[in-house]
Amino acid sequence: xxxxxxxxxxxxxxxxQSVAFWCNPISGHATLYWYQQILGQGPKLLIQFQNNGVVDxxxxxxxRFSAERLKGVxxxxxxxxxxxxxxxxxxxxxxxxxxxxxxTQYFGPGTRLTVL
Amino acid sequence: xxxxxxxxxxxxxxxxAPVELRCNYSSSVxxxxxxxxxxxxxxxxxxxxxxxxSTLVKGINGFEAEFNKSQTSFHLxxxxxxxxxxxxxxxxxxxxxTALIFGKGTTLSVSS
Numbered sequence: 247x248x249x250x251x252x253x254x255x256x257x258x259x260x261x262x263q264s265v266a267f268w269c270n271p272i273s274g275h276a277t278l279y280w281y282q283q284i285l286g287q288g289p290k291l292l293i294q295f296q297n298n299g300v301v302d303x304x305x306x307x308x309x310r311f312s313a314e315r316l317k318g319v320x321x322x323x324x325x326x327x328x329x330x331x332x333x334x335x336x337x338x339x340x341x342x343x344x345x346x347x348x349x350t351q352y353f354g355p356g357t358r359l360t361v362l
Numbered sequence: 363x364x365x366x367x368x369x370x371x372x373x374x375x376x377x378x379a380p381v382e383l384r385c386n387y388s389s390s391v392x393x394x395x396x397x398x399x400x401x402x403x404x405x406x407x408x409x410x411x412x413x414x415x416s417t418l419v420k421g422i423n424g425f426e427a428e429f430n431k432s433q434t435s436f437h438l439x440x441x442x443x444x445x446x447x448x449x450x451x452x453x454x455x456x457x458x459x460t461a462l463i464f465g466k467g468t469t470l471s472v473s474s
Contacts, residue, residue, distance in 0.1 A: 250405070279461055288366075288452050288464030289406070302461060337405060351462060353398075353405040 248272065250354035252338050258360045264326035267357045271319070271340030277301075278315055279351060280323050281337040289337055295321060325359075333361045364389045366455050368465035375472055377445055383438040383468045385453030393455045395436040396462065397427055400450040409451075412436060423447070448472045 251270040259265050271278050276297055281289035292311065294302040297318035306313070310329070315321040325332055335356040341349035369384040387393060394413050398406040410421025417429040427438045436453060450469055454462040 252405075277459070281461075286466070288454070288466050289462070290464070291461035294461050339406075349459060350396075350408060350411060352408070355403075355405040358403075 250338055250340055250352055252336075252354035252357055254357055255355060256358050256360075258362065259328055261330055261361050262327040264324065265328055265359065266325075267323045267336050267338075267359075269321045269323070269338030269354060271321070271338070272342075272352055275340035275342050275352075276318070277341045277349065278321050279339040279341075280313060280321070281339065283335040283337055283356070285334070292323070292336075328359075328361045330361050333359055335359070364393065364455055364457075364463045366453050366463050366465040368451075368453050368468050370468050371466065372469045372471065375443055375470070377472055377474050378442045380441050381439065381443050381447075381470065383451050383453075383470065385436045385438065385465060387434050387436065387453075387455045389434075389455065389457075391457060393457060395427075395429060396454045396456075397421065397425070397436075397438050398452045398454060399423075400452065400467075402449075406452065409438070443470070443472045445472050445474060 278295045280292040283289040293306045293313045295315040298315045313323045335358050337356045338354045339351040341351045365388045367386045375381050396411045397409040410419045412419050412429045420426045425440050450467045452467050453465045456462045
């Protein structure tokens with residue numbers, strides 16, 4: 247079974263530029279998560295999707311971050327404009343069962359973003 | 363609100379020695395508990411999980427953890443570590459279908 251795929255693996259941009267990350271979850275996984283992991287810290291949720299609907303985006307900085315999950319499969323996360331403090335690893339995870347049931351989250355390799 | 367505390371930021375050990383990585387959680391409701399490992403420049407790999415049932419959980423690579431409800435702990439143990447176990451370890455908790463709440467991580471350094 248293929249795991250969670252993410253691209254690009256690394257990205258370096260200047261502040262105020264825009265950037266987009268892509269995630270392809272494990273086939274059949276209904277729930278998709280985007281986490282932000284700042285150096286030296288544990289990952290923190292940015293947004294959770296259930297199929298193509300948003301379950302939780304309470305911690306997403308909506309003035310600069312946006313995310314979508316078209317057709318309930320792939321997802322993209324965008325930052326526009328980027329700030330220095332957005333430098334982090336962006337992790338995508340997916341889980342099989344529908345929200346509200348027990349599940350296990352499987353993580354992709356992450357995208358390391360450096361904002362100069 | 364849920365929170366997860368990993369009590370040690372760094373744990374240095376010698377190869378073949380036992381190790382324990384400590385994790386405490388706080389929650390007013392039942393939670394599910396997880397340990398993930400992260401190798402350099404890689405994503406998170408699930409080591410083990412506690413959902414219900416037996417409080418002693420066995421995972422991959424010889425790791426195990428014990429859920430202690432009275433002490434709100436979920437410590438990770440391995441009786442004999444290898445150089446290849448050097449990595450960052452994260453304890454996490456959630457309720458069914460929700461996002462994981464992670465601790466800050468523990469760096470395990472195994473030397474010969």
